[in-house]
Amino acid sequence: MIRKIVKYPEPILSQPGEPVTEFNAELRKLVADMFETTYASQGIGLAAPQVGASKRVTVIDLSMGKKPEDKLVLVNPEIISSEGRLYDEEGCLSFPDIREKVVRAAKVRVRAQDVHGKWFEMDGEELMARCLQHEIDHLDGILFLVRMSALKRNLNLRKIRKMQANGEW
Ligand code: NI
Numbered sequence: 001m002i003r004k005i006v007k008y009p010e011p012i013l014s015q016p017g018e019p020v021t022e023f024n025a026e027l028r029k030l031v032a033d034m035f036e037t038t039y040a041s042q043g044i045g046l047a048a049p050q051v052g053a054s055k056r057v058t059v060i061d062l063s064m065g066k067k068p069e070d071k072l073v074l075v076n077p078e079i080i081s082s083e084g085r086l087y088d089e090e091g092c093l094s095f096p097d098i099r100e101k102v103v104r105a106a107k108v109r110v111r112a113q114d115v116h117g118k119w120f121e122m123d124g125e126e127l128m129a130r131c132l133q134h135e136i137d138h139l140d141g142i143l144f145l146v147r148m149s150a151l152k153r154n155l156n157l158r159k160i161r162k163m164q165a166n167g168e169w
Pocket residue numbers: 091092093094134138
């Protein structure tokens with residue numbers, strides 16, 4: 001089922017998600033819906049708060065549904081180490097039509113649980129590193145807007161307000 005993606009400034013986007021403690025059918029349904037919603041929006045990642053579920057769950061698929069083996073589910077993820085710096089363009093499904101350069105670590109190591117509760121660790125570089133940091137930020141209630149320079153943030157906020165005024169947001 002495709003779920004509705006909430007847009008900035010919905011308060012749920014700025015709240016830390018609740019840790020997941022039950023690895024049940026409800027969680028599996030949420031994850032399946034999140035993949036479906038991501039593909040329908042042509043995104044590469046989505047965090048549960050973006051579909052109105054304040055939980056520490058995120059899905060990533062850099063192949064956008066083309067390679068089943070690329071489907072990645074991270075439950076209760078945390079970044080355990082990071083290195084380097086990369087300044088590159090980023091977007092967010094909760095900010096339609098906004099793309100902006102954001103500084104991120106170039107490499108990260110993440111620890112997370114899978115949909116069954118099993119812990120695993122993984123490394124990500126470049127786009128995967130960026131995506132992991134962006135989605136894990138969502139689970140902490142941090143939006144990519146706050147990762148922008150103050151100048152870029154203000155420009156984008158002005159753009160959003162203009163779109164809101166025109167009924168385009
Ligand atoms: Ni996002």
